[in-house]
Amino acid sequence: MDLSKLGMTSAMLAAPLPARRAAATASQLLAACRDASKRGGRLVALWLADERDRERGFCLRVVLQDADGLVLLEHTMPDGDVQYPDLTPIFPAANRMQRAAFDLVGVPSDGDDQRPWLWLASWPIDQFPLRRDFEAKPNWQQGEEEYAFVRVEGDGVHEIPVGPVHAGIIEPGHFRFQVVGEKVLRLEERLGWVHKGIEKRFESMAIGDGHRLAGRVSGDSTVAYAWAYAQALEAIAATTVPPRAAWLRALLLERERIANHLGDLGYLGNDAGFAFGLAQFSRLKEDVLRTNLAAFGHRLLMDVIVPGGVDHDLAAEHRERMRAECATLEEQLRIVRDIFDEHAGLQDRFRNCGRVTPDLAHQLGLTGLAGRASGQARDLRCDFPVAPYAELAVRMVTATDGDVAARVAVRFDEIGESLRLVRAIVERLPDGECRAPVARAAAYETGLGMVEGWRGPVLLALTAGPDGTIRRCHPHDPSWANWPVLEHAIIDNIVPDFPLINKSFNLSYSGHDL
Amino acid sequence: MLHILRQIAKTGIRTERPPAADEDMVVVARLQEQVLRTLGRALTIRHVDAGSCNGCELEIHALGNPYYNIEGLGIRFVASPRHADVLLVTGPVSKHMAIALQRTYDATPEPKIVVAVGECGCTGVIFGEG
Numbered sequence: 001m002d003l004s005k006l007g008m009t010s011a012m013l014a015a016p017l018p019a020r021r022a023a024a025t026a027s028q029l030l031a032a033c034r035d036a037s038k039r040g041g042r043l044v045a046l047w048l049a050d051e052r053d054r055e056r057g058f059c060l061r062v063v064l065q066d067a068d069g070l071v072l073l074e075h076t077m078p079d080g081d082v083q084y085p086d087l088t089p090i091f092p093a094a095n096r097m098q099r100a101a102f103d104l105v106g107v108p109s110d111g112d113d114q115r116p117w118l119w120l121a122s123w124p125i126d127q128f129p130l131r132r133d134f135e136a137k138p139n140w141q142q143g144e145e146e147y148a149f150v151r152v153e154g155d156g157v158h159e160i161p162v163g164p165v166h167a168g169i170i171e172p173g174h175f176r177f178q179v180v181g182e183k184v185l186r187l188e189e190r191l192g193w194v195h196k197g198i199e200k201r202f203e204s205m206a207i208g209d210g211h212r213l214a215g216r217v218s219g220d221s222t223v224a225y226a227w228a229y230a231q232a233l234e235a236i237a238a239t240t241v242p243p244r245a246a247w248l249r250a251l252l253l254e255r256e257r258i259a260n261h262l263g264d265l266g267y268l269g270n271d272a273g274f275a276f277g278l279a280q281f282s283r284l285k286e287d288v289l290r291t292n293l294a295a296f297g298h299r300l301l302m303d304v305i306v307p308g309g310v311d312h313d314l315a316a317e318h319r320e321r322m323r324a325e326c327a328t329l330e331e332q333l334r335i336v337r338d339i340f341d342e343h344a345g346l347q348d349r350f351r352n353c354g355r356v357t358p359d360l361a362h363q364l365g366l367t368g369l370a371g372r373a374s375g376q377a378r379d380l381r382c383d384f385p386v387a388p389y390a391e392l393a394v395r396m397v398t399a400t401d402g403d404v405a406a407r408v409a410v411r412f413d414e415i416g417e418s419l420r421l422v423r424a425i426v427e428r429l430p431d432g433e434c435r436a437p438v439a440r441a442a443a444y445e446t447g448l449g450m451v452e453g454w455r456g457p458v459l460l461a462l463t464a465g466p467d468g469t470i471r472r473c474h475p476h477d478p479s480w481a482n483w484p485v486l487e488h489a490i491i492d493n494i495v496p497d498f499p500l501i502n503k504s505f506n507l508s509y510s511g512h513d514l
Numbered sequence: 515m516l517h518i519l520r521q522i523a524k525t526g527i528r529t530e531r532p533p534a535a536d537e538d539m540v541v542v543a544r545l546q547e548q549v550l551r552t553l554g555r556a557l558t559i560r561h562v563d564a565g566s567c568n569g570c571e572l573e574i575h576a577l578g579n580p581y582y583n584i585e586g587l588g589i590r591f592v593a594s595p596r597h598a599d600v601l602l603v604t605g606p607v608s609k610h611m612a613i614a615l616q617r618t619y620d621a622t623p624e625p626k627i628v629v630a631v632g633e634c635g636c637t638g639v640i641f642g643e644g
Contacts, residue, residue, distance in 0.1 A: 122609035142613055165614050167593030169561045169574050172611060196565045196608040196641050213640055219569025263572070276518055282579035283528055289576070300569055339517050510567045513610075 001041065001064065001071045006031050010071070014235035015448035017384035018069030026085050029062065029075050033090045041066030042365045043091035044450075045459050045476035046098060048105035050131045051076075054444075058107045060084050061474075063448070063459060069384060070448060072461075077107060086111030093365045093481045104130040104199070118192040118513060121145040129200050152178035152185050160495065164193045171509035175498075182494040187487045194513040202473035207233060207441055207462075208307060210470055214460060215302050217475045218511030223249075223256040224453030225460065225475060225511075226305040231386075231449030232462035233307045237441040245309030245434040246387040251425045252301050252310070254418040257454035258329075259288045259300075261411040261418075264506050268408055269340065271500040272349035280336050284329060291325055294318060309435035319426045326423045330416070337412050350405035354489040354501030357402055366485045368456015368478040370505050373410045374402035380452035391428075392421055407504040414454075440468060455479065455508065477511030529583040552625050553599050556588045560598035560622065564615045565608030565641070570632040574602070595621040601628045606638040 003010045003022050010022035024032060033043070044063040051059050060075040075084055086109040087094035098109040099117035106128035108114060119125065121143035128134060151159065157180055164172035174190040198217060202210055214229035215222040227249050234241060241249075262285040269277020289299040295318035296304045304312050340346060356366060358375030366374055381394040397413040399406035441447075441464035449460045456478025465471035486505050490498055535546075561574060577584040578591075592598050595618045607615060619628070633639040 120610045122612075142609070164611075165562060165618055169571050169591060171563050171566070171568055171571065172614065193610045193614065194563070194565050194605070194608060195610050196606060198641070201641060216567040216569070216640060219567035220572060222567075222569065263575070276522070279580055280521065280525070282576070283525070283581065286576060286579045286581050300572065302569070335517070335521055339521065342517070508568065510565075 001032070001036060001039075001066050001068050003032065003071065006035065008032070013070070013072055013448060014232075014445065015070065015450070016231045016235060016386045017380070017450060019072065019448055020069070021072040021074065021446070024073040024075050026075065029060075029073055030085050030087075030090070032071070032073055033062070033064065033087055036064045036066050036071070037090050039066055040362075042367070042481075043087065043093055043097075044070065044457070045461070045474065045480070046087065046094055046101065047461075047474045047476075048101040048107055048130070049463070049472045050105055052079075053132055058082075058105065060101075060107070061461065062087070063461070063476075067383075070450070072446075072448065083108050083110040085109065088113070091365060092363070093484060096484065097480060104128060106131060115148055116145070118195050119145075120192050120195070129197060134200075147190055149176045149188050149190070150186070154180075156180050157185065173509050177495060177498075179495055182496070184490050184493055184495060184498070187490045187498075189483055189487060191483065191509060192513050194510045196514070198514040199472075199474060202470045203465075205470055207464055207468050207470050208438065210462070210473060211305065211307055212303055214473075214475055215305075217514065218477060218479075218508040219300060219302075220260055220508065221256065221453040221455060221458060221477075221511065222300055222302045223252045223305060224451045224458040226303070227253060228449035228451045228458050228460035228475070229462065229473075230305055230307045231451070232447040232460050233438065233441060233449075235447035235449070236445040236462070236464055237307075237439045239308055239436060239438045241309050241387075242433045242436055243387065243430045244313075244432045245436070247425050247429050248310045248314060248434060249305055250388050250392070251314070251422060251429075252296070252304055253451065253453070254421045254425070255288065255292060256301060257418045258415050258422070259285055259292070260454040260506075261415045262288065264503065265340075265408065265411055267503050268350075268404070268500065269346065271503050272346050274343065274346050277336070277340065277346075280332075284332055287325065288329075291318070291321055294321070306435065308438040309433070311435070313434050314426075314429065319429070322422060322426050326419045326426075330419055333412065333415060340408070347405065349497070349500060350408055351401075351403060353404040353497055354493055354504060355401070355403040356485055356489050358400055360488060361402060361485070364485045364488065365481050367481045368452075369410055369414070369454065370407060370482050370485070371456065372396070372398045373406040375400040378457075380450060380457050384450075388425070392424055394421065404500055404504040443467075444471065453478070455506065456482070458511075475511075475514070477508050479507040479509075479512040482507050483512060525580075528580040529586060530581050532582075532587060549627070556590070557600060558590050558592045558598050559600045559602050560592055560595045560618065561602045561604070562611075562615055562618050564603050564605040564611040564635070566605030566632070566634065570604035570635070574604070574631070595619075596623065598622050599626060601626065602631055603628060604631045604635050606634040606641040 010020040013019040013021040103119040160177040163174040172193040178186040215226040266281030361374035443466040459476040
C-alpha cells in the first residue's frame with residue numbers, strides 16, 4: 001500500500017510478512033482506509049491502547065491488508081474525550097471492533113451505533129478494564145443490561161431469543177431471530193459471554209510465557225495462535241527459528257486444520273440428519289488426535305509451539321505413522337465424500353442453504369475458509385508464505401457458490417491439500433535443532449504475527465514492555481470478520497436451517513469475546 | 515444406500531472397553547454406590563460452557579465418537595438442565611457467565627452433581643481468578 005501519496009511516512013514493522021506502520025491523523029486514517037477498500041484491501045483488526053503513562057494519550061491501531069501486505073495505522077488521541085472517525089461506512093466489520101474497543105479502553109468512535117458489545121454489566125459502565133489505572137473492585141455487583149436489539153414489526157412477525165446457554169455442547173452466545181412463520185427476516189447476534197479478560201491477563205505475564213495464553217484464546221486454533229504469538233515475539237526479539245522447527249510448525253498447523261475440518265464435516269452431516277457422517281468423521285478425527293498425542297504429547301497440540309521453535313521433536317516412528325495415516329485418510333475420505341455427494345437428501349439440505357454471494361462476501365469482508373467458499377481467494381499460505389510454505393507451494397481451494405455445500409466442498413478439498421502437505425513435510429523434514437534461544441525483546445517494540453488457521457487468518461499484535469513484560473497484546477480472530485456475515489447468510493432461510501448454516505461457518509466465541 | 519451399508523460393515527464396531535475404575539477411586543466406592551443407587555443406571559448430563567477456550571468442548575464431543583461411545587454406557591447429554599442429573603462445567607467461570615451458570619444450576623432438579631472439567635474449570639489456572 002502506497003502511503004506516501006496520502007502524505008504519510010511509513011516505516012518497516014517487525015513481522016514475518018511484509019508489513020509497514022505509519023502514524024495517521026483522522027483524515028489520513030479515513031483516506032488510507034478508503035484507498036485500501038477501493039483497491040480490494042480489507043480491515044483485519046482494530047483496537048485501542050492506553051498510552052497515557054508515556055504521555056501519548058490513547059492510540060487507535062488499525063491493521064489493513066492488501067496485495068502488498070499489512071499496514072498498521074496508528075492514530076493518537078490526547079485523551080478519552082476525543083472521538084476517532086467511524087470506519088463502518090468503509091468497512092462494515094469495524095462496527096463491533098469499535099464498540100468492543102470502547103468497552104475495554106473507553107474511547108468512542110464518532111459513529112451512530114454506540115451500544116456496548118463486550119460489556120455485559122459485570123463492571124460499571126464508566127470503568128474500562130484495559131486502561132492502565134483500572135482497578136477491579138470485589139464488591140461490584142452484576143447489573144442488568146438492556147440491549148437495544150433492532151426489531152422488525154409487521155403482521156405475523158415474531159421474535160425468537162436463543163441463548164446464551166444453548167441446547168448442545170457449544171459455546172455461549174445469544175441469537176435474536178425475527179421471523180414470519182418459519183422464514184427468518186433478520187438475525188441479530190449478541191456476544192461477549194465468554195469474555196474473560198485475556199488481553200488484561202497478558203499484561204501481567206512474562207513475554208516468554210505469553211504463547212501459552214495465546215494458545216488458549218480459541219482452543220480449536222491453539223496451533224495458529226501460538227504460532228502467531230511466536231512470530232510476533234521472534235520478530236521483535238530478532239530471533240531466527242531453526243528450519244526444522246519451521247517445518248514442524250507447519251506440520252502442526254496442517255494437522256490442526258485436518259482435525260477441525262474432519263470434525264466439522266461430521267457435524268454438518270449430523271445437522272442435516274445424516275448420523276452416518278458423524279460416526280465416520282468423528283472416528284477419523286479421533287485417529288488423527290491419537291496420532292497427535294503419540295507424536296507431540298497433546299491431542300489438540302497445545303503448547304507444542306514455543307517462542308524460538310517447537311517444544312517437541314518428531315520421532316522417526318511417528319513420521320512413519322503419519323505417512324500411513326495420510327494414505328488411510330485419503331482412501332476413507334474418497335469413500336465418504338462419494339457417499340455425501342450422491343446422497344440426495346443431504347445435498348438437498350446443503351445446496352442453496354445459507355448463501356453468501358461473492359459480491360456480498362467482498363462487501364462485508366468475509367474471510368478465511370468461509371470467504372474462500374464465496375470466491376474470496378485469500379490464503380496467507382499462498383499470498384505471503386513464510387517458511388516452509390514457500391517451498392511447499394500450497395494450492396488454494398476456492399468455490400463460488402457460497403452456500404453450505406460450498407463450505408463443505410472447501411473443507412473436503414482443504415483436507416486433501418493438507419494431507420499432501422503433511423506427507424511432503426514428513427518426507428522432506430530438515431535435520432537439526434528444533435528450538436533456538438529467544439533474545440530479549442526491546443521495550444515498547446511492536447511486532448505482528450499472522451497465521452492462516454483452519455478457520456481463517458489469525459492476527460496477533462504484541463508490544464513488549466520493559467524487563468521482559470508484555471505491555472499490550474491483541475489477538476484477533478477471523479471470527480470478528482465472519483460473525484456479522486452469518487447474520488446475512490441466514491436471511492430468507494428457515495429457522496431449522498440455522499444450526500446447519502451456523503455450523504458451516506463454525507465461528508469461535510472464545511476467540512472473539514477474549 | 516449400498517455404499518453406506520458397505521462402509522458401515524467395513525468399518526465394523528470400533529467401540530473400546532471402558533477403562534476400569536482407578537485404584538484411587540476404589541476408596542470412594544461407597545460414595546459411588548450411593549450415587550448409583552440415587553441415579554439408577556442412566557446418567558444425564560447438561561454441559562455449561564462458563565468461559566472455556568472451547569478445547570474442553572472438543573474433547574467432550576469426542577466422548578460421543580465410536581471409540582468411546584459414551585451413550586452406550588447409559589450416559590447421555592441433554593438439552594435442558596431440567597432433564598439433567600449432572601452439570602458439566604467447563605472454563606474458568608467468567609463473570610459474564612456466572613449468572614447464566616447459577617440459573618442453570620437452579621433449574622436442575624435435586625439430587626444433582628456439579629462436575630468441573632479441565633484445569634480451568636477446577637482452578638482457573640492460566641486465566642487466573644477474579
